[in-house]
Amino acid sequence: xxxxxxxxxxxxxxxxxxxxxxxxxxxxxxxxxxxxxxxxxxxxxxxxxxxxxxxxxxxxxxxxxxxxxxxxxxxxxxxxxxxxxxxxxxxxxxxxxxxxxxxxxxxxxxxxxxxxxxxxxxxxxxxxxxxxxxxxxxxxxxxxxxxxxxxxxxxxxxxxxxxxxxxxxxxxxxxxxxxxxxxxxxxxxxxxxxxxxxxxxxxxxxxxxxxxxxxxxxxxxxxxxxxxxxxxxxxxxxxxxxxxxxxxxxxxxxxxxxxxxxxxxxxxxxxxxxxxxxxxxxxxxxxxxxxxxxxxxxxxxxxxxxxxxxxxxxxxxxxxxxxxxxxxxxxxxxxxxxxxxxxxx
Numbered sequence: 001x002x003x004x005x006x007x008x009x010x011x012x013x014x015x016x017x018x019x020x021x022x023x024x025x026x027x028x029x030x031x032x033x034x035x036x037x038x039x040x041x042x043x044x045x046x047x048x049x050x051x052x053x054x055x056x057x058x059x060x061x062x063x064x065x066x067x068x069x070x071x072x073x074x075x076x077x078x079x080x081x082x083x084x085x086x087x088x089x090x091x092x093x094x095x096x097x098x099x100x101x102x103x104x105x106x107x108x109x110x111x112x113x114x115x116x117x118x119x120x121x122x123x124x125x126x127x128x129x130x131x132x133x134x135x136x137x138x139x140x141x142x143x144x145x146x147x148x149x150x151x152x153x154x155x156x157x158x159x160x161x162x163x164x165x166x167x168x169x170x171x172x173x174x175x176x177x178x179x180x181x182x183x184x185x186x187x188x189x190x191x192x193x194x195x196x197x198x199x200x201x202x203x204x205x206x207x208x209x210x211x212x213x214x215x216x217x218x219x220x221x222x223x224x225x226x227x228x229x230x231x232x233x234x235x236x237x238x239x240x241x242x243x244x245x246x247x248x249x250x251x252x253x254x255x256x257x258x259x260x261x262x263x264x265x266x267x268x269x270x271x272x273x274x275x276x277x278x279x280x281x282x283x284x285x286x287x288x289x290x291x292x293x294x295x296x297x298x299x300x301x302x303x304x305x306x307x308x309x310x311x312x313x314x315x316x317x318x319x320x321x322x323x324x325x326x327x328x329x330x331x332x333x334x335x336x337x338x339x340x341x342x343x344x345x
Contacts, residue, residue, distance in 0.1 A: 003034065003066035005146055005151050006041045007101065009059045011183075015339070017041050019187045026193040027052040035069075039049050039103050042066060047156070054157040058164060058186035064142045064153040072107035072150045073125050078118055080151065086126040086330035089141075090155055095133035096123060096141060099155075103146040110145060119143070119152075147296050169207060174233030176207050177219065180267055180305075184329070185209040186217075188265050191325075191341050192301045194219050199246065200260035200296075203253035204286065208234035208243075210265045215243030221266045222258060224251035254287050260295055267305040270335070282310050286319070289342075293320035296344045303337050305329075312340040320345060 008016035020041055029052060031045035043049075050063045056097050070080045090096045098119045100112050117139065120132055143152040147285050164186070165171075169179035180188075189210055194200050196218035202210045205223030211234065215221045221238075222245065225231050231250045238245055251257050253268075267285045292302060302321065306312055313323040321342040329337040 001030075001032075001044050002047055003067045003153075004043050004045055004047075004156075005064055005144070005153060006043070006053065006060050007062040007142075008039045008041060009061055010039050010103070011059065012327065012329065015184075015187055015329075016057075018325060018327065018341075019057055019059050019190045020053055022051055022191050022193050023056045024049055026190070026195055027056075037103075037107070037149060037151075040101060040144055040146050040151060042069070042151065050156045054159055056186075056190055057159060058183040058190070058213075060159050062159070063154055063157040064155045066151060066153045067141075068150075068152040070150050070152075072110060072145050072148050074110050074115060074118075077110075077115065077150050077152075078122070081119060081122050084124070084126075086123050090123065090127050090130050090139050092127065092129035094139065095131050095137040096139040097132060097134055097137045098123065098143070098336045100143040100145065100340045101283075103144060105147040106147055107150070108299075110150075112145070113144075167212065167241065169209070172206055172207065172237045174236045176230070176233065178267075178269070179207040180209040182209065182213065186304045187266075188305065189213045189217070189219075191303045192263035192265050192337070194263040194265075199260075201256075201258065201261040201264045202266045203251075203256060203264070203292075204266050204268045205234045205248065206230050206267070208237040208248075209246060210224040210243050210267075211238060211248075212243055214265065215245070216241070219263075220246050222246045222261065224249040224253070224257065226250065226252050253284075254291055256291060256295060258293060258295060260297060260309075262297065262300055264292055264296060264302040265306075266303075270307055281306060282315070285310055285312060286315050289315055289319040289321060293344070298344050300344050302344070303339065304342065305337050308336040308338045310338065312338055312342070316340070316342045 031051040034042040167182040202215040
């Protein structure tokens with residue numbers, strides 16, 4: 001077990017934190033939360049856990065070992081940084097770079113370029129024969145100024161946004177305006193704590209966003225939709241991105257052509273960009289949960305998005321599911337989504 005910190009994306013205040021924890025639990029990694037700051041999650045966990053987060057998470061930016069936590073004051077940072085045994089990380093003849101990130105308006109009195117230079121000078125003084133290399137160094141020391149603290153360590157992994165951008169809805173062969181963005185879809189998949197080879201179901205598959213993301217992390221995926229054009233569109237999108245489904249069917253979510261699944265992740269139609277066929281979204285969610293009670297094993301999870309007004313928690317309690325957590329995502333003035341995680345009891 002080592003101390004780690006994760007730089008999270010700033011696009012949502014709670015989802016990135018929950019995604020990291022859900023990913024670690026899905027992959028069987030033990031961990032202890034050491035602290036949370038704005039866009040920073042500090043944990044004690046195995047170094048192998050970083051690989052799991054780097055491979056799965058959509059809302060994490062950088063994973064680092066933690067070498068120092070101190071107040072976000074230049075003098076204190078420089079004083080305490082000298083206690084780090086840099087010779088254990090950069091060998092003679094090796095190369096390194098120091099990068100510091102400021103979160104929002106944290107530590108306004110600290111000049112980031114100057115701090116990077118001063119920290120680099122400490123490393124050069126501590127380890128003779130090393131060199132600064134700005135591109136592709138052997139080691140990257142990474143620090144973050146957030147709230148009133150400075151956390152510093154050795155970067156282990158960086159998660160690029162480019163693959164998710166390449167899978168955004170408009171980049172796929174079949175597009176519909178109701179499609180869930182790739183990053184949010186991946187995050188919701190991770191919140192189910194699904195594992196490789198688990199069967200993941202989306203009973204309102206639309207354009208296939210959730211099935212794509214679940215398939216890319218090694219899950220077996222099944223989807224159906226009441227509209228034939230959506231079924232055909234999902235098949236095209238999955239084929240385009242190299243995901244081989246267990247099955248994509250035309251079916252009503254109230255009468256699923258399946259027996260048992262491990263996890264469910266879905267975004268039912270709201271009647272805005274996607275049709276509800278005259279039914280109220282609350283009735284759709286209620287019927288869905290009643291149906292899933294017979295098809296989801298005890299202890300397994302469902303991640304469901306719907307308008308905040310639906311109040312998923314209340315519907316879930318009466319239908320065999322325990323609310324685990326909820327996150328609220330503002331879309332526009334007339335729509336705030338509730339992303340709820342439910343556990344079959």
